[in-house]
Amino acid sequence: MGLECEGYEDQFLAILTAIKAEHKKHWKNVSKKQRELNKLTWSLDTEGSSSRDMYGPNLDSTRVCLWEELVGIHSWWNVPWCIGGDFNVTRVPSESSGTRRGRPAMIEFSQCISDLNLVDFPLAGGSATWANNKTWSRLDRFLISPDWESHFPDVWQKRLPRISSDHWPILLDCGGIRGKLKALKRDLKLWNVQSLSDLGANKKGKLTEVQEIERIQEARSLTQDEVARKLLLGEELERIILLEEISWRQK
Template sequence: MMPKLISWNVRGLNEVSKMLGVRHLLRGWGANLVCLQETKMEFISRAVIRSLWGERSSRISVFGVIRGFRRRDGFRWMFTRVYGPNSDDSRVGLWDELTGMRAWWNLPTCIGGDFNVIRFPSERSSGGSLTRAMEEFSDFIRENLLVDLSMIGGDYTWSSNRDRPILSRTDRFLICGEWESKYSDVTQRRLGRVYSDHFPIMLSGNRRGGGRRPFRFEKMWLKKLKVFKGDLKKWNEEVVGNVNYNKNQCLSEIDELDRREESQGLTGEENERHRVLKEEMERLVEMEEINWRHKSRVTWLKEGDKCTKFFHRVANSNRRNNSITVLEVDGVTYEEPQGEFLSEPLSGVI
């Protein structure tokens, strides 16, 4: 199975609410490698990385090159993160540097990020003519035998966020021939745009698994709160249990509006709906955070400090501590089978 990569120009991570939202999106996407541009943070520590991505984050590169990845199947490759300069003259140096790094490491290569340049006039909604910068970008791709995959989910990756926006495709992944041969089902996909004027993009296989997580009750709820079973189930599905589903629905509608903005523009009513959906995303993310905080019963931490697996560990620990596996009454020991909790009432004993 090929790795899943995310690249996203987030346009700042200094706001707590924005970092929280980005964190939930990254964890929902379940990427193996995440590449963020324009965090606008002076220093990014390993603790910040873990708070965004969880315990899986094991390797950090401030220069944008991570080399020597080895998959379980033995395939070793190199990833290069790009945040391209706006100056055409500086960009020439970028192509030379990327070419030199690929030759030096001599590994199958994937390059991704915000290149700050397009390849063709068609990659900008306002059109225009072919420029020297575009030709140099295409020359770099051809000379290094890289593959520029088509973008699924939309034609552009950046929006000016105006009533009549200018759109362009400045973000992309480029892969070498070895990558394409190794992972024949590789695709590049544009994700929903929230929190930034750039769309996140994903490089992954085209197999799409997963699905809606089924709802499950705790056994003790059914016994001790049987009279409220119907109301509790409805409340959990509509308010708590469906948070992740509602987030996905919200992102799906945002994505649909983004596509419509590309093809025909948005009406005033649709622009307002787009704004409301982004606010709804923030509300859902906050609700999920508070829900985990409640489960862990750790009230001395801020709501934005769910980071890594801490809250999950505490919630699971509480569940284990609240279970009864052995009970002694009047010298008689009652024990449940191993692996099950004593949740049924002991009739005739107590």
């Protein structure tokens, strides 16, 4: 919950256990739709900051209760916030294919972000985070508070390639990940260069092809041949990843 609790861990644990017990009693008396709010996970640390793993309910009426709960909790603790996950709603019509008018759910989501004083910063690597063969939307994102951003001024979020899921994974880079990846890349070049370089080149080429198909999908519906090709690429990428894992285990 973001409070500094060093030296009081046992007391905080007792309080949280009591709250959890009360929640269980409460959720026995509410509908299944309301229990979707229980998918919200809270994390407690000792650094004076708060992070949230989000999964928003599918129904607009149920999601309103989530926004109210977030605003209520935010009013109790004035700490840096970072919330990320699948919110199951877009902010504006342009974040979803085939949507031209704003919906009340969009306004409610934007109002919640405003009430929490969160920053919705741009997504690099693509505009959609979920898609099927016909439509796409930006349902996933990270939201941060200005205080959290002041701790990590170089923070950015990037859409990564997807293989088999209907959601794209989102990377939250706080400024240090890129340097670590570069160091790891140098080490990998010194290790089993020939076999892994061939495998890596094959993987990179297929990921590039998947990304190109996904860019086409954001502009129009895929043809049957394109859908079949995308499925085949997913299977081939899974095989390559398995071979990479086997290579790592052999070392």
